[in-house]
Amino acid sequence: MNINILYFARIKESVNYSSENIDLPKDVVTVTALKNYLALRGENWANLFNGKQVVRAAINHALVDDMATISAGDEVAFFPPVTGG
Amino acid sequence: MNINILYFARIKESVNYSSENIDLPKDVVTVTALKNYLALRGENWANLFNGKQVVRAAINHALVDDMATISAGDEVAFFPPVTGG
Amino acid sequence: MTVRIQTEDFDLGQELISMRLSGNDRGNIGALVSFVGLVREFTDNSLNDGDSINTLTLEHYPEMTEKALTAIELEAKERWVIIDSLIIHRVGTLQPLDQIVLVAVTSAHRGEAFKACEFIMDYLKTSAPFWKKEATSQGERWVEAKLSDDVAKERWK
Amino acid sequence: MTVRIQTEDFDLGQELISMRLSGNDRGNIGALVSFVGLVREFTDNSLNDGDSINTLTLEHYPEMTEKALTAIELEAKERWVIIDSLIIHRVGTLQPLDQIVLVAVTSAHRGEAFKACEFIMDYLKTSAPFWKKEATSQGERWVEAKLSDDVAKERWK
Numbered sequence: 001m002n003i004n005i006l007y008f009a010r011i012k013e014s015v016n017y018s019s020e021n022i023d024l025p026k027d028v029v030t031v032t033a034l035k036n037y038l039a040l041r042g043e044n045w046a047n048l049f050n051g052k053q054v055v056r057a058a059i060n061h062a063l064v065d066d067m068a069t070i071s072a073g074d075e076v077a078f079f080p081p082v083t084g085g
Numbered sequence: 086m087n088i089n090i091l092y093f094a095r096i097k098e099s100v101n102y103s104s105e106n107i108d109l110p111k112d113v114v115t116v117t118a119l120k121n122y123l124a125l126r127g128e129n130w131a132n133l134f135n136g137k138q139v140v141r142a143a144i145n146h147a148l149v150d151d152m153a154t155i156s157a158g159d160e161v162a163f164f165p166p167v168t169g170g
Numbered sequence: 171m172t173v174r175i176q177t178e179d180f181d182l183g184q185e186l187i188s189m190r191l192s193g194n195d196r197g198n199i200g201a202l203v204s205f206v207g208l209v210r211e212f213t214d215n216s217l218n219d220g221d222s223i224n225t226l227t228l229e230h231y232p233e234m235t236e237k238a239l240t241a242i243e244l245e246a247k248e249r250w251v252i253i254d255s256l257i258i259h260r261v262g263t264l265q266p267l268d269q270i271v272l273v274a275v276t277s278a279h280r281g282e283a284f285k286a287c288e289f290i291m292d293y294l295k296t297s298a299p300f301w302k303k304e305a306t307s308q309g310e311r312w313v314e315a316k317l318s319d320d321v322a323k324e325r326w327k
Numbered sequence: 328m329t330v331r332i333q334t335e336d337f338d339l340g341q342e343l344i345s346m347r348l349s350g351n352d353r354g355n356i357g358a359l360v361s362f363v364g365l366v367r368e369f370t371d372n373s374l375n376d377g378d379s380i381n382t383l384t385l386e387h388y389p390e391m392t393e394k395a396l397t398a399i400e401l402e403a404k405e406r407w408v409i410i411d412s413l414i415i416h417r418v419g420t421l422q423p424l425d426q427i428v429l430v431a432v433t434s435a436h437r438g439e440a441f442k443a444c445e446f447i448m449d450y451l452k453t454s455a456p457f458w459k460k461e462a463t464s465q466g467e468r469w470v471e472a473k474l475s476d477d478v479a480k481e482r483w484k
Contacts, residue, residue, distance in 0.1 A: 006388070008386060008456065008458060009469060010458070054472075058388070058391055061390050061394050061395075062391075062394075063454055075390075077388060077391070079388065079456060079458065080469070080472070082452070082453065082455060082457055082458060082472065083452075083457065083458050083459045083470045083471070083472050084385065084387070084427075084428070084451060084452065084456075084458070084459070085280075085364050085416075085427070085428050085448060085451045085455070091231070093229060093231055093299070094229055094303075094312060095301070095312045139315075146233055146237050146238075147234075147237075148297055160233075162231060164299060164301065165301065165312065165315070167296065167297065167300055167301060167315065168295075168300065168301050168302045168312075168313045168314070168315050169230070169259060169270075169271070169294060169299075169300025169302065170207050170259075170270070170271050170295040170298075181340065182340055183339055183340010183341065183344070186363070187339070190363070190365065190426075197423060197424065198367055198368070199365050199367065200364065200367050200371075201363070201364060201365070202362070202363040202365065203360070203362050203444075204360070205359070205441070206343070206347070206358070206359040207357065207358060208347060208356050208357055208358070208359065210357050211354030211355070212354065212355070214357075214435065266354060267347070267348065267353060267354065269347075278371065279475075280362060280364070280445075281475075281479060283362075284441065284444075284448075288437075288441045291437055291441075318436075318438075322438060
């Protein structure tokens with residue numbers, strides 16, 4: 001399925017772009033699976049998405065945990081813990 | 086001993102004056118004793134100081150409880166529970 | 171630490187700007203918490219709920235008031251790490267929608283400023299010598315102290 | 328209930344006057360509690376405490392930010408009897424002493440306004456998509472999330 005991914009703050013700087021549109025393999029249907037899939041892209045990505053750093057996720061502008069399910073057309077965002085206020 | 090007494094708010098209106106300078110009998114040395122002494126002045130005073138209404142006291146501008154001791158020259162104030170803010 | 175008792179109104183925006191920007195410690199201020207108490211248009215009590223208020227008159231005990239409020243500020247400063255605090259309390263005759271009281275606290279972090287500000291208000295409500303009298307459509311009436319204010323104060327013991 | 332995300336500064340006094348005096352319920356407002364978050368002059372963390380801050384830049388997730396803040400306001404309105412709430416959060420590049428965020432809450436009674444205002448700040452700190460980057464004398468650095476903010480949020484559960 002096809003989704004949009006957005007990256008913010010430290011993570012955006014680390015992967016060096018802010019958004020992408022990708023086709024996911026059929027078995028990538030949760031946030032955890034998507035993180036594992038992205039971690040395969042190289043060292044940079046592995047460091048971010050191997051679970052040693054806290055990477056928060058939102059689906060369609062709502063915070064979700066890593067077990068959340070991804071659907072076709074979703075906007076998935078990855079970012080560090082928030083620090084506003 | 087000689088002291089000043091001040092009355093505020095509902096109590097001031099009830100006794101109909103705001104301050105007085107009086108000589109206390111020797112045995113009137115606590116707030117409780119002073120309240121009991123004032124209660125003897127008549128029905129108005131009895132209603133206020135017989136313990137059925139909450140009447141707070143301050144000595145020299147500090148809130149005190151009824152067991153506090155009064156000294157010559159003190160400024161004793163009587164008032165209802167405060168309602169500022 | 172400042173305490174002001176006054177009949178005139180105060181400019182809330184100016185007071186808060188001055189809390190933010192005056193003082194040598196201004197660069198350490200991360201949080202400014204303020205409370206403003208206002209005169210409502212209707213009475214709110216069990217006896218005569220909903221009478222419309224014409225005026226609210228605040229009496230106080232001048233020689234004691236500032237001392238009592240300063241003692242509350244000092245206690246807040248003992249309990250929390252705060253940078254500055256301000257209390258302005260009006261006396262005299264006010265109208266509905268008027269400002270009655272301002273309490274403002276600055277600190278490096280928000281938790282301390284929130285706690286100190288609410289503490290000051292809870293103590294002011296129960297130990298500073300002010301008394302309110304409402305003039306309503308039904309006549310004049312001294313405002314009764316609220317049990318809920320005593321309960322609020324008890325939390326801090 | 329209002330949420331504004333903006334690069335420009337806000338006039339704190341005007342915003343609070345407008346909370347007090349606009350709205351049909353203004354005659355019921357007895358309490359106005361506000362929080363302002365400010366840029367400090369020095370960093371404050373275990374790694375590089377005390378570096379002087381030149382600028383603080385706030386990034387956010389535009390499509391999500393307003394939705395997240397509105398959800399927090401709605402939750403506050405579910406939990407406490409409040410009259411109105413306002414959140415203004417700035418984004419972009421700020422200087423020391425600048426205002427970052429305003430949260431203001433009106434209610435009939437102070438307890439509810441204090442709780443709702445602090446609740447909104449605690450949730451904003453931990454669930455609204457903003458990220459701060461400090462430019463200091465030692466270079467640029469993303470601000471780390473604080474465990475104390477998670478603890479503050481847990482209190483409300």
